Amino acid sequence: MKERNRLIDTNKLHIENKTLFIDLKENRGGRFLQIAELSNDRRSMVIIPERGIETFLETVRKMVDPILSDGQKEDRDGL
Secondary structure, rough: OOOOOEEEEEEEEEEEEEEEEEEEEEEEOOEEEEEEEEOEEEEEEEEEEEEHHHHHHHHHHHHHHHHHHHHHHHHOOOO
């Protein structure tokens, strides 16, 4: 019998032609973040175990900080 995942929290984002589903779930193995993308009727998914969520977020933050900083600089410069 397939183990059921319990949904703890969920969010849905629409970005351009993509829909992202971000779910925090739990099963006997523990909690995990599930990120699924629906684009042009195709679904892709990644699962991040609870113990890796902090590292995942830190890595994403390092990658996007320069982009966000550039956008804020452009806003200040009136561009």
